[in-house]
Amino acid sequence: MLILIYIIATIATFISMEAVTWLTHKYIMHGVLWFLHKDHHQPKYTHPFEKNDAFFVIFAIPSILLFYFGLAPNLNILFFIGLGILCYGIAYFLIHDVLIHQRFKWFKDTKNKFLLGLRKAHKIHHKHLGKEDGECFGMLYVPKKYHNQYK
Template sequence: MNFLIVLLVFISMEGATWLIHRYIMHGFLWSLHKDHHDHSHDGKLERNDLFFFIFASPAIVLLYAGVRQEFSDLFFVGLGISLYGMAYFFVHDIFIHQRAKIFTKTKNPYWLAIRRAHKQHHKHLGKEEGECFGFLWVPVKYFKMYFNKK
């Protein structure tokens, strides 16, 4: 049952991420996300990196509360959120934005589609007219670009 909670929360986080990215990061917290699009930051860190702390906080609270309640369901909800956050870091920051120069030459159609959709998202420098707000699942047209090649 605990594995199922973690899995369902991890999967649900994709929808939550789309909503948060579309309506919060490209909405009232655009001031924190803007430098991620226009590269107006100095150095390696962006104001956008503050979202790590914003999004990690509920997971930490849930993990702590779940441990305090002898590993209640809250712990496994927090674990699902944390695992999604780890996946986000590795895929978004390391693979897509190449903050570490690894996985640069993939030929895998899934990863190429994810990278392409994210590139389309960054094509828009303003908070309006955005597209591809998802993370691990993006519009099917990007998958078709790489999976249907012969």
């Protein structure tokens, strides 16, 4: 029974991270921490890293802390919440950096309608070079209209 609770906690955390991502992207990355996110919208590509990459470290901290406290003194649910955050972070990296921005050329020739819809929605997000007037702040969930373009 306990293992089922841990599995549900991991999956629920993963799903919840989409809302956290949307809110964080809209109100923090396009708000008070715009100075870190700005180069992502106005890339110069003079080196392989952007200031925006600092968010990978910032968003890893809660997961690391949850792993730590989820193991002490015994394995508990915090570990599995941290695991859900980690799994979302891996999905984010694969979708955002690999599929969408092609920082690694692993999935450049996809024909998958869902993945193409994610890519299109993110391109719409990036058409705004400033922090205002943004749209499509999520990562795995985007409006259906972007997926319907690929029949």
